[in-house]
Amino acid sequence: MPQPVGPGATAPPPAAPAAPEAVLAALERTTDQIIGREDLLDRLREGRPLRIKFGVDLTAPDLHLGHAVNLWMMRVLQDQGHTVIFLLGDTTSRIGDPTGRSTTRPVLTEEQIRENAESFLAQVTRVLRSEPELLRIRRNSEWFDEMGVPGLLRELSLVTHAHLVSRDMFRARLAAGSEIAMHELIYPVLQGFDSVALDSDLTIVGTDQLFNEAMGRELQVKHGQRPQTVITSTVTPGLDGGPKQSKSLGNYVPLCASPGEKFGRLMTLQDELVGTWARVYTDLPLAQCAELGRRADAGGAAARDAKLDLAEAVVRRHDGADAARHSREEFVRVFSAGERPTDMTPLPLEPGTRTALDLVLAARPELSRSAARRLLSGGAVTLEDSRLREAEEEVAVRDGQVVKAGRRRWFRIEMP
Amino acid sequence: MPQPVGPGATAPPPAAPAAPEAVLAALERTTDQIIGREDLLDRLREGRPLRIKFGVDLTAPDLHLGHAVNLWMMRVLQDQGHTVIFLLGDTTSRIGDPTGRSTTRPVLTEEQIRENAESFLAQVTRVLRSEPELLRIRRNSEWFDEMGVPGLLRELSLVTHAHLVSRDMFRARLAAGSEIAMHELIYPVLQGFDSVALDSDLTIVGTDQLFNEAMGRELQVKHGQRPQTVITSTVTPGLDGGPKQSKSLGNYVPLCASPGEKFGRLMTLQDELVGTWARVYTDLPLAQCAELGRRADAGGAAARDAKLDLAEAVVRRHDGADAARHSREEFVRVFSAGERPTDMTPLPLEPGTRTALDLVLAARPELSRSAARRLLSGGAVTLEDSRLREAEEEVAVRDGQVVKAGRRRWFRIEMP
Known part of the structure; x- marks a missing residue:
């Protein structure tokens, strides 16, 4: 082999x-x-x-x-x-x-x-x-x-x-x-x-x-x-505070994800887990991990900055310093400007209508149907800036349209 | 093979x-x-x-x-x-x-x-x-x-x-x-x-x-x-009425025993088991088996004769008619006359003294120590017509002496 x-x-x-x-x-x-x-x-x-x-x-x-x-x-x-x-x-x-x-x-x-x-x-x-x-x-x-x-x-x-x-x-x-x-x-x-x-x-x-x-x-x-x-x-809770990272719950950071996707997922981490995740998933000195935890506990901009540091440290460990710095800059640009990211995940779809639920599952096949429904009902799904809430709503999609399914999970529809 | x-x-x-x-x-x-x-x-x-x-x-x-x-x-x-x-x-x-x-x-x-x-x-x-x-x-x-x-x-x-x-x-x-x-x-x-x-x-x-x-x-x-x-x-009780034939209890008829030994062991069968044993261990017609059972239930000489018929039928099935007839004649001769049988099992022993218990176990190695003690205390062991009862009694034996250890179990001592 x-x-x-x-x-x-x-x-x-x-x-x-x-x-x-x-x-x-x-x-x-x-x-x-x-x-x-x-x-x-x-x-x-x-x-x-x-x-x-x-x-x-x-x-x-x-x-x-x-x-x-x-x-x-x-x-x-x-x-x-x-x-x-x-x-x-x-x-x-x-x-x-x-x-x-x-x-x-x-x-x-x-x-x-x-x-x-x-x-x-x-x-x-x-x-x-x-x-x-x-x-x-x-x-x-x-x-x-x-x-x-x-x-x-x-x-x-x-x-x-x-x-x-x-x-x-x-x-x-x-x-x-x-x-x-x-x-x-x-x-x-x-x-x-x-x-x-x-x-x-x-x-x-x-x-x-x-x-x-x-x-x-x-x-x-x-x-x-x-x-x-x-x-x-050591096992940590998942990004959402659930018992642990799990593919079916979608609350995990895949090892094979791009640096940008890793970074984006890490930014969805619950504030109170920043210290723990820093200790377990980075090689930062323990004192610095504790410091990150304290900043995250303060909430607001301090928590966001602590999480940026954490995400950068994790991505640096796995993908190197350059990728980590670039991911951080890209994230800040999109987040601060409310802009769409430049590198969206392609989402190949056949033309035609489908339900909102099927659209979410096409973009995020790792989710269970119930997790996808929760994304919809929670207002986390948009199609070209219009929010989709009803799982059974029929939607028509076109080539090039942008779908957001979850926090900072952007997709661009590609039709044949 | x-x-x-x-x-x-x-x-x-x-x-x-x-x-x-x-x-x-x-x-x-x-x-x-x-x-x-x-x-x-x-x-x-x-x-x-x-x-x-x-x-x-x-x-x-x-x-x-x-x-x-x-x-x-x-x-x-x-x-x-x-x-x-x-x-x-x-x-x-x-x-x-x-x-x-x-x-x-x-x-x-x-x-x-x-x-x-x-x-x-x-x-x-x-x-x-x-x-x-x-x-x-x-x-x-x-x-x-x-x-x-x-x-x-x-x-x-x-x-x-x-x-x-x-x-x-x-x-x-x-x-x-x-x-x-x-x-x-x-x-x-x-x-x-x-x-x-x-x-x-x-x-x-x-x-x-x-x-x-x-x-x-x-x-x-x-x-x-x-x-x-x-x-x-079908499983039958053992010769002594115990749950089944078992080597360690000595209440069984070995397939490899001589016709005479099979016959002798069968004659120790409890009267009330004659009908069952006839049905299970012979190929006599079932009516005849039932008849044997009835005769055995009558006790005394009738029971003894029923058992002779049973033993002959079992030995005939395994060792042939001639061996069965000869075993019966030999048994009747010894039993009626109180005589010793002509074909005793040789018992090779080293010269010297040993306890009565060891003597019994030398003759009947298949017995447990406790079964051998019961034979002694029950008066079933003789050395040249003198009864041995005490397990720990030291006995001196000589070449050619006759040991009886259990009903109709005769041995002749052979020394080198």
Whole structure:
């Protein structure tokens, strides 16, 4: 598989070696829980490249700023010479981790797995370095193909039923009377075995993966290995203050968005979240993050300026200083002048009439129907400066017309 | 693997084809439950050789009259030209079905599997015919080696957690707070898949296997197959009236015992069980079985004569008419005359003293220590006509001495 070259690959050479305590402190800035903290310190002191397991399932390769938190932590370690192992769960993707999902994920074909892997890799190398010694690509079919049924039975013999059903997500499903298919129940054993196969030193995951990775620690011990350290990263509320960034709620900043779109989305952040987002999503000094938070709490122009600083810092981190400065200038120009932006997103449409709801969904396919209805009823949708409020209202559109669907989300209609 | 030639292999050629209803009636004489009865009738009418799955785990190849019930049912079908597939669970034996056991069975080596398989086959061909078209030998590693982890995950995806834990044995263990290892929990799926791999028409099993075989039916349907018929066979109480024949209780008739030993053990049967045992363990007409039961209920000499008839019928079925007649004559001679039998079991011992308990266990290693103590305290143990009652009593033994340990269990000491 080709290794796409993202910004990460062209990043400056590794920073000067930092003291283990300093590396750990950098990680802890965005750490929620850490299991095996002393172990990690010991390992950092060993001076060898650590193996950082970065397991991905290949069903939803659409990353946002929340995912980037883990990537930036791994980037800190890469800059110290440690190796991220980008592990394609091609065997386990054929099952799907049932985490929080009511239905089993669709089974992927080899072709889909390959495509998703490439898309995923292109996104993560926007943050991660891709020198071969710092980023390795593996597939868990390497060991599961070899393991066979008897081997899997041996692994399963190391784990009890009681332990697996203690997973909060399984407990919730059992309590709700939902069914758990057996391939789902054993998923943590498979994910855990990945750590054994890689002799993983560390993995940095979302809280929902903690159970599975703790299973990895257990299996590692049973195989005579030192158990990996598990770090769960900090989760922030979404742009709108909702529990977290989520594609279906539209309250997120996509990693692949243009600098201008990232900037515009960041400017929709709730004032009271500016300090938190600065701490979690930028590399600004902590004192400065706190200062941004205080300015945002003051509201009005101070809050707007704090948010401009935050947005610039986030975009600078991901897309560089020039892009960040240009995005800021463009935003200020449009915002201050009430002008339309110069670089609107093209919106290809067939001629004809459609409902206002369909127009919004054409522009913002990531929204649910109910979220689109709320945009309309909230007055956030305009067509050539006339506001659309009724979801079922029929509207006629022409080539070149401008649609605004949400705060600072501009589209220009393009007809064939 | 060589096919040992037992009495079954030298049996007369198949009986004249019987009507499907007659075949079913013969099976139902020793049937407890039958799932898919009409299906079986339909299949018997098709006129093709049916595939009868006879799955064995290879950890305890020591069969008794209770196991032979299933073998005789299969023999009825072989005599009609149907094929018994003797399926060595070499993959699943590496797990062990946890049925009714508090601990996981030991893992078997390839060598042990081979030895146990040969021992098992030698025993079952005392009843089953062994012509190649009537008895095939397969191993479930044939399909499990090929299946791999992804294949097993697919099978597991067809089964829910709720279904598996509904198995009464698992429920009991969960209720008792016992642990269930995950390889045990999925055992029914593996056993069930054997039916898919063989496209099994029928299987005849003990009640404790009903859940697993019903799982086989379910998986067959999910694979587009017609589900196998499952017959569970009748279980009788043991010789002493205990719940069933069991090696550790010593209340059983081993399939491999000599005709004389079978006969002697059968004569220890509780009077009230004679009718039941006749029905389940002989091929005497049912009216005659009922008659034997009535005579046994009368007690005294009538009961003894009924039991002689029963024992002769059982031994005749397994070892032929001559052996049965000779065993009866020998038994009557010893019993009437109070004489010692002429054919005592040799008991090789090193010179020296040992406790009475150790002496009993040397003669009857199949007994538990507590069962051996009960024999002693019950006055059933003699050494050269002097009774031994105290388990810890030190006894000196000499070459040629006669030990009696239990009713009609005679041994002659042989020293090097």
